[in-house]
Amino acid sequence: xxxxxxxxxVSWKVLAVIVVALVVTGLAIPDTYHxxxxxxxxxxxTYSHGYILLGFAIYVLVTDFRWQHFSPxxxxxxxxxxxxxxxxxxxxxxxxxxxxxVLPGVFWCLLASMVGFKNSLKTLVPVLxxxxxxxxxxxxxxxxxxxxxxVNTRLIQAIGITAYIETYNIHMPYGIMRIAHGCxxxxxxxxxxxxxxxxxxxxxxxxxxQIRAVAVILVLxxxxxxxxVFGLIMIGYESKMQSELxxxxxxxxxxxxxxxAVGFFFYAKRLEAKDGEFVSSGRKPSLPLSAxxxxxxxxTLVAFWIVPVSWQxxxxxxxxEAVEVSLPxxxxxxxxxxxxxxxxGATYEGNDTHAVYSGRVNNxxxxxxxxxxxxxxxxxxxxxxxxxxxxxxxxxxxVEVQGTRLNVASPxxxxxxxxxxxxxxxxxxxxxxxxLAQLTHLLDTPVVSVMAVQVNCQRQCPDNNQLKQxxxxxxxxxxxxEVR
Numbered sequence: 069x070x071x072x073x074x075x076x077x078v079s080w081k082v083l084a085v086i087v088v089a090l091v092v093t094g095l096a097i098p099d100t101y102h103x104x105x106x107x108x109x110x111x112x113x114t115y116s117h118g119y120i121l122l123g124f125a126i127y128v129l130v131t132d133f134r135w136q137h138f139s140p141x142x143x144x145x146x147x148x149x150x151x152x153x154x155x156x157x158x159x160x161x162x163x164x165x166x167x168x169x170v171l172p173g174v175f176w177c178l179l180a181s182m183v184g185f186k187n188s189l190k191t192l193v194p195v196l197x198x199x200x201x202x203x204x205x206x207x208x209x210x211x212x213x214x215x216x217x218x219v220n221t222r223l224i225q226a227i228g229i230t231a232y233i234e235t236y237n238i239h240m241p242y243g244i245m246r247i248a249h250g251c252x253x254x255x256x257x258x259x260x261x262x263x264x265x266x267x268x269x270x271x272x273x274x275x276x277x278q279i280r281a282v283a284v285i286l287v288l289x290x291x292x293x294x295x296x297v298f299g300l301i302m303i304g305y306e307s308k309m310q311s312e313l314x315x316x317x318x319x320x321x322x323x324x325x326x327x328x329a330v331g332f333f334f335y336a337k338r339l340e341a342k343d344g345e346f347v348s349s350g351r352k353p354s355l356p357l358s359a360x361x362x363x364x365x366x367x368t369l370v371a372f373w374i375v376p377v378s379w380q381x382x383x384x385x386x387x388x389e390a391v392e393v394s395l396p397x398x399x400x401x402x403x404x405x406x407x408x409x410x411x412x413g414a415t416y417e418g419n420d421t422h423a424v425y426s427g428r429v430n431n432x433x434x435x436x437x438x439x440x441x442x443x444x445x446x447x448x449x450x451x452x453x454x455x456x457x458x459x460x461x462x463x464x465x466x467v468e469v470q471g472t473r474l475n476v477a478s479p480x481x482x483x484x485x486x487x488x489x490x491x492x493x494x495x496x497x498x499x500x501x502x503x504l505a506q507l508t509h510l511l512d513t514p515v516v517s518v519m520a521v522q523v524n525c526q527r528q529c530p531d532n533n534q535l536k537q538x539x540x541x542x543x544x545x546x547x548x549x550e551v552r
Contacts, residue, residue: 081355082182083130085365089178092369093171096376097155099445100167107203114209114255118201121262125194128266129179135191138355139184140364144177145371151177152375159379160510161503162449165203172198174372181368182361193269200258200265212252212290219294220247220301229305238301243309245301253293256325260289263329267336277339284335288328296321382513383443391421391515392552393438398545402427402436409437412522413459413479418448430538433524440517440551444506450489450516451499457520458485466497467532469543473497481528484535486543487520495547517551 094101108118129135151174158166176195180188199205213236221233232239236247264285268278300320303311313320395402402425409415409422416422416439425436437457441450461477467486468474474486475497489496491505492514506516521542523535536543 079130079133079136079355081357082136083126085178085182086126086129089175089369092373093174096373097167100155100164100171103164103446104168104202108201113250114206114258115201115203116255117259117262121197121201124262124266125198128194128270129191132190132270135179135183135187136355137187138182138358138361139187140358140361141181141184142364142367143185144181145364145367148174148177148181148368148372149375152372155372156375156379156510157507159376160507162444162446162451164446168202169199169204172196172202177372178365178368181364193265197262197265200262205254205258208257209249209252209254212254212257212293213247213249215290216251216253216294216297217247220298223294223298224301229302231301231305240301240305240309243304245304245309247297251293251297253290253296253321256289256293256321257286259325260285260329263332267333271336271340272343274343277343281332281336281339285329285332288332289325292324292328293321296324299324391440391442392550393421393423393440394550394552395425395436396545396548396550398541399425399436399549401429402434407435409439412437414439414457414520414522416450416455416518417452429542431526432539434539434542435522435524436520436542436546436549437522438517438519438549438551440515442515443513444516450518451502455518457487457518458483458522461485465532467536469536469540472544472547474543474546476532478529482525484523484525484529484532485520486523486546487518488546490515490517490519490547490549490551492516515551519546519549521546 104118107113107115110116151170155167155170158164158170172195175198176188176191179191179195217233217236220238224231224233224238230241238245238247261282264282267285268281272278272281300313303313405424405426407424407426409419409424412424412435414437418441419439420442422437422439427434439450441448444450458477458479460479462479464475464477466473467476472488472495474488476484476486478484489502489505491502492509492512494505494509496502496505502516523529523539529535530538
């Protein structure tokens with residue numbers, strides 16, 4: 069198969085542009101890159117193939133001459149700017165998934181600015197393959213987990229071993245094995261898909277054969293995971309749960325995957341024979357450096373770079389400003405204390421400042437607290453799965469107090485907690501409302517806060533209507549707490 073002009077040498081100019089692009093965007097959005105680094109360096113996890121996939125994509129781009137014909141264009145700078153704005157919106161509401169999904173799009177804009185639209189279409193396979201290393205693929209975990217459980221249930225029934233299967237748990241005489249998320253086989257499926265896509269792209273030209281090759285490696289990846297899980301069940305059963313493989317079996321799965329991958333390559337060679345001669349461009353890349361080409365690349369990079377860098381500069385300026393909390397007159401009977409939020413059973417990780425006030429009102433013990441964030445990032449944000457105004461929240465709902473709606477819950481029979489969120493002067497109740505408010509207040513970077521009152525009763529708290537009547541001024545005043 070003649071591959072002259074396809075994989076004959078490395079285009080150092082293209083490699084230099086790609087490296088510069090990765091470095092510049094990394095400096096602009098370091099937190100997003102750090103998240104990917106953590107994701108890709110977890111051994112035997114779903115996305116541990118990330119760096120390998122990135123290396124393959126870069127290798128293909130710098131050795132495939134079919135697209136390497138410089139035809140610079142400034143038309144992709146607006147798209148790069150739009151990608152920067154999407155990243156900014158995701159940063160404002162702290163959705164890291166969307167921030168990572170932007171990156172392949174920015175990469176494609178850069179390549180298109182070098183070679184024009186027509187040639188850039190030939191880069192879509194390696195560029196789009198990068199999505200196989202991004203956490204968007206997690207949507208497949210539960211379906212694959214269900215499929216693996218169904219297959220292994222049938223295999224267990226077929227051989228007749230003693231086991232009771234309940235959802236994902238396999239109860240055996242010597243212990244319980246669970247088909248967890250890691251047993252879904254998504255890591256093997258993504259690795260197989262990456263292998264099939266790149267092999268087909270580099271070695272096959274008929275679409276039907278490319279689809280067949282990818283389909284075969286996908287089936288082998290699924291079957292390999294089923295074999296792995298069933299093998300571990302049998303090892304656990306026969307060893308009475310004493311084998312080390314029962315508890316540490318990451319490498320075991322990759323051995324099975326490698327064996328099946330060898331079979332795939334033998335099959336793929338037969339597909340190549342059916343494909344005939346590989347038709348390449350037959351030309352060396354036309355990559356003349358020019359002021360226009362350099363300018364197109366720089367302008368496209370800057371178009372994306374300017375948004376996150378400006379955002380970081382604004383945040384750095386804002387984070388230096390102090391936050392002050394002022395209570396309305398209706399809460400003036402409460403005294404500031406040094407009690408920590410954890411002592412109250414509340415958790416707001418990474419808050420920039422918090423204040424706690426305590427006192428007695430109408431035979432109730434009140435704890436009012438405000439936790440505020442001047443700037444936010446992943447793990448240091450108001451709306452976060454671990455954050456809560458009290459432990460063991462039950463019977464969640466909302467109440468209206470003189471036109472002001474509050475969240476309410478019962479951590480215990482003798483306690484009731486009321487709370488709301490503020491984004492600047494905008495009052496919100498739900499996580500989604502708060503995220504959207506942060507997005508609409510993107511440019512004025514307001515302080516975001518949770519304001520809560522914990523009502524501690526002597527024994528059992530009365531119903532919400534009675535509490536509203538007894539504590540009307542105090543509950544209504546929560547919305548009037550000022551944070552600036």
